[in-house]
Amino acid sequence: MAEENAAAPAPVDKKNLPKVSRTEAAAILLMSLGEADAAQILKHMGPKEVQRVGTAMSQLRDIKQEQVEVVTLEFLEAVGGQTGLGIGADDYIRAMLTQALGEEKAASLIDRILVGGNTTGLDTLKWMEARSVADIIRYEHPQIQAIVVSYLDPDQAAGVLSNLDEKVRLDVIMRVAALETVQPQALQELNDILEKQFSGGSSTKTSKIGGVKRAADIMNFMDSSVEGEMMESIKEVDADLGSEIEDLMFVFDNLKDVDDRGIQTLLREVSSDVLILALKGSDDELKEKIFKNMSKRAAELLRDDLEAKGPVKLSEVETAQKDILTIARKLADAGEISLGGAGEEML
Template sequence: MSEEASKRPPKLSRLDKAAIFLLSLGESDAAAILKHMGPKEVQRVGSAMAGLRTVHREQVQEVMGDFIEVVGDQTGLGVGADGYIRTMLTQALGEDKANSLVDRILLGGSTSGLDSLKWMEPRAVADVIRYEHPQIQAIVVAYLDPDMAAEVVGYFDHKVRLDVLLRVASLNTVQPSALKELNEILEKQFAGNSNTTRANMGGIKRTADIMNFLESSTESQLIEAIREMDEDLSSKIEDLMFVFDNLSEVDDRGIQALLREVSSEVLIVALKGADDDIKEKIFRNMSKRASELLQDDLEAKGPVRISEVEAAQKEILTIARRMADAGEIVLGGKGGEEMI
């Protein structure tokens, strides 16, 4: 790797840029922005802000653009950020939710209510529902965002995971009265307040979304087990899943948009385990200079554990799905929609 390449500051993802931008604003303005985000987004950007320690001048210029004169040479970002984050989140969310979220970001904590399950650590959610009836477990798992649901079921053994996901696949709607009763039970357990009217959840697509976020070995094991029980169901689930190899079927514009959101370090590790078609797709959608630097970095990168490669690929897929949900790219292959 060239000396020039080694001195380059890490490439900023959209999440990094959001964290730097919010830390550059006043607490009131940042809080006003956070009020428009859901728990998943607030937790993600809050964690990014808490993790900032060193911010390069070039990175601030990239984020702030014309405001670099105001920011100055010394940003101070990441220094004493804990107090800033606590005050900002309290203004945005209220003291109860903010305290629990700050604990999750900085220490690791939990909160209350059915809707507030999304603010909890996945392990804590798994512990809450571990001894509940499997149908209750399925409703809770279907209610969570797919990536969090995958982490929750990851804390169960194989037999329970299989049972829960099969129930999620057959779950399409839940009677409002049943959902209200479950919510009230959780409210009493957590001594909090939360209201919900959501009744549509679950189904094969939801199961596929959850499967996408499982560890590769766990995913393969579950698909095989489902196939043995119901081959038609397993085929439907697989048809709705999107895996790393399917990136080769994303159009060039989509790949270019995706690359702007992925850090160089994650991309390098992910490509260590990718086939030649994927690599060629990536190289072709970069500038000649950037492509050469990436290939140099790949050659210079030593052996990488398979688990690290899978984790990096999962991270890229998470970004790709988020962008697809926002309508920024169209995913091809499994999970993609037909265009007319």
């Protein structure tokens, strides 16, 4: 009877717990699951997701039991209304079509409807370090280098370019900007480099890849000093192209053009330490934009932290700003925010 009359545990007060981003919440959840279960979840993530979550896991320190409980409860609430439909859909579709049409007839149809069916070799590169990818393509034809760089995520592509010679970087980024479709012959060369075969029918396909916007996205992730040198070199070769790339680039200062709701969404994903470093290198207008999209108390704390923060290296500020821009672009790609301003088409 005593147990039945015992008072229920008091709900956790979230206000007294440190704010965590979604990535940090995922890291906490995975760490609480154990190695085997966490490994099964990581198998279903892409390379960038694994890298982000893995980094967050390695940085976890002194996580309170209450924080784990909050993260777990929020996760259960989020998935409570979901079903298992869609999980393993690729395998189901492949088996269904093969059974209905036969292996030969189904092969070409499967490649058309399952994204990535003819890019296995390129997808493998996304799991590699930028330096390793650069080593693989270092002595290949610049057009092949451009195709590889165009296919990679912009931040990884920037890392690959940074590991190539200066003259090669310029040639490759110019070719990326000029790319629209890749002919079968170029894809076949790429197959030879990767020592893999694209599945069914790739010899008759062309793929849309590259373009000026892609070049601008890659340039966004270059170190500022390298980016500046490359932009000058591009303008020397083709002034109009340089201006077009420059217009499409989205830099930290362009966050002023993001609407208030977008800024609030972005701030939920950014840790305080990174935000403080990034704002050390921004002007008052952008700072005020950030402050007004926070609670009064949070804004006051941020102001105090900025004033208390001593001098920091320019490289640290640039790294923090690029980290925030990476999150902003991912949110924009997911349709959660609209970047607006440079690089964003308004309909």
